[in-house]
Amino acid sequence: MTVIKAFKAIRPTRDKAYLVATRPFYAYKQNVLDAKLEHNPYTFLHVINPEFHTGDKTKPNSPERFQKIRNKFDEFIRAGVLIQDEMECLYLYRQTKEGHQFTGLIGGASIDQYKEGHIKKHEDTITEREEVFSQYLKIVEFNVEPVLLFHRKHDHLNDLFNVITEERPEYEFSSTEKTLHEVWIIRDIDRIRQIQEYYTEIDDVYIADGHHRCASSARLAENFDKKESPNKNHFLAYYISEEKLQILDYNRLIQDLNGLSNADFIAAIQTNFIINEVNKADAKPTGLHEMSMYLDNKWYKLIAKEDTFDRTHPVSRLDTDILTKNILEPILNITDLKTNSRIRFLQGDKGMQGISDAVNSGKFKIGFGLFPVQVEHLKRVADEGLIMPPKSTWIEPKLRSGLTIFPLY
DSSP states (O other): OOOEEOBOOEEEOGGGHHHHOBOOGGGSOHHHHHHHHHHOTTOTHHHHSTTTTOSOOOOTTSHHHHHHHHHHHHHHHHTTSEEEOSSOBEEEEEEEETTEEEEEEEEEEEHHHHHTTSEEOOSOOOHHHHHHHHHHHHHHOEEOSOEEEEEOOOHHHHHHHHHHTTSOOSEEEEOTTSEEEEEEEEOOHHHHHHHHHHHTTOOOEEEEEOHHHHHHHHHHHHTOOSOOOTTTTEEEEEEEEGGGOEEEOEEEEESOOTTOOHHHHHHHHTTTEEEEEEOGGGOSOOSTTEEEEEETTEEEEEEEOGGGSOTTSTTTTSHHHHHIIIIITTTTOOOOTTTOTTEEEEEGGGHHHHHHHHHHTTSOSEEEEOOOOOHHHHHHHHHTTOOOOTTOOEEEOOOOBSSSBEEOO
């Protein structure tokens, strides 16, 4: 049974929503980030980066820095940039990107459900990051970026969302990456109750993006002050039906061949892969256990040999794991994908062209293209309590921050 909590969002006024809403700061190149901070006084990036254009600098991830974030947030409220709904609502949020519509519901997710394993994970979290983010939440007292959760298809929910999206949205704007953003505020009590009732028919939901935010919220709830709040055992989440989700490939770029010549490297990987040179048009993987490789201005198709992986194991059968265990670790000496500086990751929307461009730039020696992980594979890993290799999926939609802020108190 999935429980979704309505809440009183703190959000932009209608006329400023397109100016306030932002991607996470780390999604911007530094020059773009600086330009946004310089020319847009309303962007939520000013809250996240409160020391822009100030001489009073504090240490990153320090309580002092977090307090400045809270102070800037309060400043936005006092200035009337942000307002708070007077009643508890749910929020329907739709993105339209390249003809694909992502429609989902924003509400409060239950920390108890997360602890009980009904909000399922497929990634490990780092304790140090959990602690830092818990400290951040304790001081700023709000969630701004929803955790992306997905669940099985529910026809009645989809039908109701279709009815709601026929009405006028509260927010409607396009962003510079050519994505249309629309938000509907669901105030009607009967409609809220109907939505919540439909969600009780869904047993489990799965984390698509936001593992550290879930873990940090759970850690904070265990150490909450005695201050009472209706939201204290919840965190901000965006629920989307699995058939509306998009999982793209997450490809690999490597800086060197670990001292091997091109010929020696190809000879080494032939032990575990069938290798064929192909044209660029045929380079993109078309199915599981088929990978592309770009080396020395040539494209190759790699097919994993049957005895090199366990087809029955939820993790071992993933191409990200096959590549890691048969090439990255034993041949290229890349044993930790999270920390090794010789590897970078490229999201699938850049295509095979993105891989060849990166290698041709001279920054990388070789690139690998992978077939996307499927929803059923991700669910099976989570259902069995296993962990996927790092950077196995690039999942859309990527949500905007600042549209529906979740107050913890």
